[in-house]
Amino acid sequence: MPEHSGFLCSCCGQRHDGLPMSFAAPAPDFWTPELAEDPESELTSETCVIKGQAFFVHGLIEIPVTDTGEVFSWGVWVSLSQDNFTRALRLWNTPGRENEPPYFGWLSTGLTLYSPTTIELKTNLHTRSIGERPFIELEPTDHPLAVEQRMGIAHARVQHIAELMLHPEQQP
DSSP: OOOOOOEEOTTTSOEESSOOOEEEOSSOTTOOGGGGGOTTOEEOSSEEEETTTEEEEEEEEEEEBTTTSOEEEEEEEEEEOHHHHHHHHHTTTOTTGGGSOOEEEEEOOOOTTSSSOOTTOEEEEEOOSTTSOOEEEEOOSSSHHHHHHHHOBOHHHHHHHHHHHHOGGGOO
């Protein structure tokens, strides 16, 4: 795996240490700070429940970096049905959970670098071994994020994503 000693940023002209290979959303887009006071709402690093009616799991959209063999990932949230959420939680610490069929869900993180919106893209959430964040497979559509997941991206695209994420005022 190549070591990233940094890059010269086209947005600010400065050298940044390292090249981030992942970015993550701390909560689903539907979470608001006021919900922390609601007894039927809860946000952890892995799961989220909103008003006892909406259920989310944190997972990774992984994108192969074609010219380095690395993987870039987006840490995002997927909404699941209550039944699937309950099942996933019941098996959360069960060895072999990675053999569970994928859970259908809706992407619940808006990645502003992509147009049209990423909110409500169809997904399949694949559990992995205990301690590993689930893998999120996007429906194979022509949405730019789904195309990147299928086809991969070049190292230069990772740098461009990092520049835009580090300088959100430059985002389209």
